[in-house]
Amino acid sequence: MDVVELVNELMRRAVAARASDVHFEPGPREMRVRFRVDSLLHDAETLPAAIGPNVVARLKVMAGLLTYRTDTxxxxxxxPDPAVVPFDVRVATFPTVRGERVVLRFLALRCELRALDELGFGPELVADIRGLLAQPQGLIIVCGPAGSGKTTTLCAMLSEIQRTSPASSILAIEDPVEIRLEGVTQIEVAPERGLTYGVALRSLLRQDPQVLMIGEVRDADTARLVVEAALTGHLLLTSMHSGSAVEGLVRLREMGLPAYQLTSTVQALLSQRLLRTVCARCGGGAAARGCAGCGGTGYSGRTAIGQLLTMSAGLRRALLSDADVERLSGHDPGRAALRAEARRWVERGRTTEAEVSRVLG
Ligand SMILES: [Zn+2]
Structure with missing residues (x-):
């Protein structure tokens, strides 16, 4: 099989497997190809090391990259190509000592637009989130580790606002834009052109927005701008890479934001995780062997579980008195609440104990 057909075939297989990412990893004797499906990486193919560089070169040609640059x-x-992958594929190369490593990201399969009540959250949580989104200003932060569905939740929140108040001006800054949203102006950061979250946010505030979504707060500069925007009458939605809601608050404090600014802007922090759901075709889970529909894993699809920490009077006092993580955690049901949510899915037979321990430890 020639390299062109080989690469096309691997990409078609990845789409059929519902992969969100495809890794091409050069090794000493072979190039390993792995698919990420429902958050886990699975071996998909092993190619002879000798054809690795040809595969990488082919991918670079398809993505319009410089084939002769292998050191950067x-x-x-x-x-999109209807005969191979019918949507955009992001390509990132990285030089390693064994050659270039390539990761393909299938954005359309990484996350899809879902309504707030289709994410997997219980009805009370959905009602609480709807209440928060109806507020004219403040800051709502979605917390969780990488791959916990934070972007999907943020997009569901924006489309909920768009649905309930279609006249509002909604702007989103993302890295990258993963889901196209109707009625929302979306901007993609491009640090290589100097368009960082901070720069984009500063100029967007002059575009008369009412609702702003900032994909992720990663640094003190962005955090400061987000809080300032929330203080000046905007509703801000963002996410943070943190294990719990309290950890998110503590990180903001460590970024130099004064407690009084946090207590007057942060409305709530939503801590969330994704659980793989049992394959409906084979009734899978850990016990069964799986079927073709779930690639033998026993799982197909994922559901979100979440827990909301709102700024209560007690939490406000604790923050203002500079309480440590331990004391702050006293105001947060945290992991126990997530575990209780997860148990509901186990009891209904939709996921397994093994999956809950994998995700929640
Ligand atoms: Zn199955």
Whole structure:
């Protein structure tokens, strides 16, 4: 099989497997190809090391990257092709001692637009979130580790606002834009052109927004701008890479934000995780062997579980008195609440104990 057909075939297989990412990893004797499906990486193919560079070169040609540059990271995208992958594929290369490593990201399969009540959250949590989204100003932060569905939740929140108050002006800054949203102006950061979250947010505030979504708060500069925007009458939605809601608050404090600014802007922090759901075709889970529909894993699809920490009077006092993590955690049901949510899914037979321990430890 020639390299062109080999690469096309691997990409078609990845789409059929519902992969969100495809890794091409050069090794001493072989190039390993792995698919990420429902958050876990699975071996998909092993290619002879000798053809590795040809595969990488082919991917670079498809993505319009410089094939002769093998010593520097490059990023690009492969346009949709109905015969191979019918949507955009992001390509990122990275030089390693064994050659270039490539990761393909299938954004359309990484997350899809869902309504707030389709994410998997219980009805009370959905009602609480709807209440928060109806507020004219403040800061709502979605917390969780990488791959916990934070972007999908943020997009569901924006489309909920768009649905309930279609006249509001909604702007979103993302890295990258993963889901196209109707009625929302979306901007993609491009640090190589100087368009960082901070720069984009500063200029967007002059575009008369009412609701702003900032994909992720990663640094003190962005955190400061987000809080300032929330203080001046905007509703801000963002996410943070943190294990719990309290950890998110503590990180903001460590970024130098004064407690009084946090207590007057942060409305709530939503801590969330994704659980793989049992394959409906084979009734899978850990006990069964799986079927073709779930690639033999016993799981197919994922559901979110979440827990909301609102700024209560007690939490406000604790923050203002500079309480440590332990004392702050006293105001947060945290992991226990997530575990209780997860148990509801186990009891209904939709996921397994093994999956809950994998995700919640
Ligand atoms: Zn199955």
């Amino acid at each position: 990271p490059q990023e690009g995208s492969i346009p």
